[in-house]
Amino acid sequence: MxxxxxxxxxxxxxxxIVDQKIGxxxxxxxxxxxxxxxxxxxxSIAKKVKELIKEHDVKPIGVGMGLPGMVSLxxxxxxxxxxxxxxxxxxxxxxxxxxxxxxxxxxxxxxLAALGSARFGVGExxxxxxxxxxxxxxxxxxxxxxKIYRGTTGSAAELGHVIINYHGPLSNSNTRGGVEAxxxxxxxxxxxxxxxxxxxxxxxxxxxxxxxxxxxxxxxSKAADEGNELAIDILKKTGEKLGYAIVNYIHVLDIRKxxxxxxxxxxxxxxxxxxxxxxxxxxxxxxxxxFEIIYESLGNEAALLGxxxxxxxxxx
Amino acid sequence: MxxxxxxxxxxxxxxxIVDQKIGxxxxxxxxxxxxxxxxxxxxSIAKKVKELIKEHDVKPIGVGMGLPGMVSLxxxxxxxxxxxxxxxxxxxxxxxxxxxxxxxxxxxxxxLAALGSARFGVGExxxxxxxxxxxxxxxxxxxxxxKIYRGTTGSAAELGHVIINYHGPLSNSNTRGGVEAxxxxxxxxxxxxxxxxxxxxxxxxxxxxxxxxxxxxxxxSKAADEGNELAIDILKKTGEKLGYAIVNYIHVLDIRKxxxxxxxxxxxxxxxxxxxxxxxxxxxxxxxxxFEIIYESLGNEAALLGxxxxxxxxxx
Numbered sequence: 111m112x113x114x115x116x117x118x119x120x121x122x123x124x125x126x127i128v129d130q131k132i133g134x135x136x137x138x139x140x141x142x143x144x145x146x147x148x149x150x151x152x153x154s155i156a157k158k159v160k161e162l163i164k165e166h167d168v169k170p171i172g173v174g175m176g177l178p179g180m181v182s183l184x185x186x187x188x189x190x191x192x193x194x195x196x197x198x199x200x201x202x203x204x205x206x207x208x209x210x211x212x213x214x215x216x217x218x219x220x221x222l223a224a225l226g227s228a229r230f231g232v233g234e235x236x237x238x239x240x241x242x243x244x245x246x247x248x249x250x251x252x253x254x255x256x257k258i259y260r261g262t263t264g265s266a267a268e269l270g271h272v273i274i275n276y277h278g279p280l281s282n283s284n285t286r287g288g289v290e291a292x293x294x295x296x297x298x299x300x301x302x303x304x305x306x307x308x309x310x311x312x313x314x315x316x317x318x319x320x321x322x323x324x325x326x327x328x329x330x331s332k333a334a335d336e337g338n339e340l341a342i343d344i345l346k347k348t349g350e351k352l353g354y355a356i357v358n359y360i361h362v363l364d365i366r367k368x369x370x371x372x373x374x375x376x377x378x379x380x381x382x383x384x385x386x387x388x389x390x391x392x393x394x395x396x397x398x399x400x401f402e403i404i405y406e407s408l409g410n411e412a413a414l415l416g417x418x419x420x421x422x423x424x425x426x
Numbered sequence: 427m428x429x430x431x432x433x434x435x436x437x438x439x440x441x442x443i444v445d446q447k448i449g450x451x452x453x454x455x456x457x458x459x460x461x462x463x464x465x466x467x468x469x470s471i472a473k474k475v476k477e478l479i480k481e482h483d484v485k486p487i488g489v490g491m492g493l494p495g496m497v498s499l500x501x502x503x504x505x506x507x508x509x510x511x512x513x514x515x516x517x518x519x520x521x522x523x524x525x526x527x528x529x530x531x532x533x534x535x536x537x538l539a540a541l542g543s544a545r546f547g548v549g550e551x552x553x554x555x556x557x558x559x560x561x562x563x564x565x566x567x568x569x570x571x572x573k574i575y576r577g578t579t580g581s582a583a584e585l586g587h588v589i590i591n592y593h594g595p596l597s598n599s600n601t602r603g604g605v606e607a608x609x610x611x612x613x614x615x616x617x618x619x620x621x622x623x624x625x626x627x628x629x630x631x632x633x634x635x636x637x638x639x640x641x642x643x644x645x646x647s648k649a650a651d652e653g654n655e656l657a658i659d660i661l662k663k664t665g666e667k668l669g670y671a672i673v674n675y676i677h678v679l680d681i682r683k684x685x686x687x688x689x690x691x692x693x694x695x696x697x698x699x700x701x702x703x704x705x706x707x708x709x710x711x712x713x714x715x716x717f718e719i720i721y722e723s724l725g726n727e728a729a730l731l732g733x734x735x736x737x738x739x740x741x742x
Contacts (some may be wrong), residue, residue: 154455262682265680265713268677268713273590273673275591275593276670277591285708286708287591351592357601358674362568362583363580363679364579394600400578407720
């Protein structure tokens with residue numbers, strides 16, 4: 111069985127042909143050009159999908175699409191997606207269907223990253239897990255009994271906006287001291303820059319002091335790999351924050367497998383080890399059984415595979 | 427249809443005959459005498475149930491029992507219940523069945539308080555809600571789509587141990603800065619005493635300074651009702667902590683109806699109004715729609731009615 115997976119982001123759109131057993135048959139990416147407006151986006155998606163179908167001579171059963179923002183429970187409408195300026199309440203499924211003559215279903219991209227991991231990634235053999243995506247922001251998806259847990263309206267798993275310190279910094283949302291305010295890429299970079307500024311003899315100061323905006327989490331993990339104690343400490347403090355958040359997710363949900371994905375997670379053991387240690391310290395003892403943090407290496411492809419999987423599951 | 431509901435606590439055991447449509451037909455309470463051991467507890471429960479059945483001449487379909495502690499997914503075994511010294515992993519359902527010749531099912535008492543509210547209380551017309559019980563500790567239960575959400579092992583909704591401030595005080599569990607460390611009765615009383623000690627001209631100081639151990643949340647709400655600004659402020663700060671925790675529950679679960687029950691909740695608007703205001707301030711805007719905090723007046727009877735309801739649902 112074959113479907114089309116689409117990942118509509120603020121910067122790029124990814125389109126793939128996916129075989130339910132094999133995975134990707136083909137995938138491509140092109141700029142969103144969000145400033146050219148909605149119609150342009152839908153038209154360019156439809157054009158690309160038609161090209162791919164023709165080129166590979168396949169008969170997909172339908173289209174699954176992931177995008178940022180809150181998606182209705184019927185999986186057709188998105189509400190105020192961030193990074194897509196001018197979008198309000200948009201029936202994306204209608205727009206795609208009328209251009210492609212294929213059924214379409216949409217979902218939040220973090221939910222679909224979780225589904226992609228469940229069908230094609232490390233989540234394949236885990237019945238229930240919590241997916242945390244560490245990127246520009248901190249997002250999440252919950253797989254419970256092999257299905258996406260959506261809550262009452264489809265907006266569950268706003269995991270980046272779970273408060274771990276009510277005295278903490280404000281993030282993009284209203285929330286104060288949410289975990290995104292520590293692990294979101296911008297926040298982590300700012301925290302790192304503030305710390306490095308106070309250590310003028312550190313190699314990271316020498317490398318970045320003329321332009322700290324260039325400092326990215328990957329620079330910290332590289333320095334940590336080279337034994338830079340300051341970088342190790344910055345990443346450790348960051349990982350600890352993730353650990354507190356994980357305690358909260360597990361105490362609410364009683365789901366003990368944590369799958370971590372995304373750019374910041376590439377700082378690997380420097381963040382995930384302290385997260386694991388902190389969670390172990392503060393979890394109630396019964397939850398330690400079966401507790402595990404697992405790195406998902408599918409990266410951005412998880413959401414694309416999840417989008418195609420959604421089509422398999424809801425349109426076939 | 428009629429069942430037997432039992433609420434096994436560390437201090438008292440409550441037993442009731444419950445009609446699925448009417449509610450209580452009869453209920454009684456007697457001391458647990460936990461120090462006399464398990465056998466004594468099971469024997470005294472069986473004796474009381476037999477008496478009630480004979481007295482009221484009913485044919486119950488089975489027995490549902492709530493107790494503190496973590497209950498297995500098959501709803502027969504409890505693990506290390508706090509307040510029941512000497513209990514390890516105990517097959518409570520077996521013990522009751524062999525004494526009563528009636529099928530038995532057990533669950534965590536906070537889960538059953540939620541189920542009791544869903545069947546006989548303010549939760550009756552709410553499809554999904556989060557029940558928070560504010561008593562000696564802070565407990566919880568989650569009703570999702572009209573059923574108890576149990577997580578992967580039956581231990582979900584440890585809502586008192588959700589961290590709102592990782593710098594915060596330790597509570598009974600391992601967790602630091604969990605909401606129980608602010609709203610648990612002992613913690614609230616201690617915080618109140620510390621605050622009142624610094625205000626020697628306040629009427630609460632005059633009333634309690636010889637023995638602050640006697641200060642209970644109800645004294646604070648009484649003083650607040652009389653216009654005592656210090657009491658109002660103590661309860662406000664406490665309610666705010668609950669508000670942060672509620673933000674966390676809702677951002678994870680996307681369940682927007684909060685049902686609050688228990689002794690501390692009797693401080694009523696002095697706690698719940700600040701909780702509501704704080705949650706509204708820090709919830710992501712889409713979650714404000716349908717958000718509501720509701721007081722459950724069933725009190726301790728919620729768990730007893732929930733126990734009987736569990737029997738209706740799992741044994742009939």
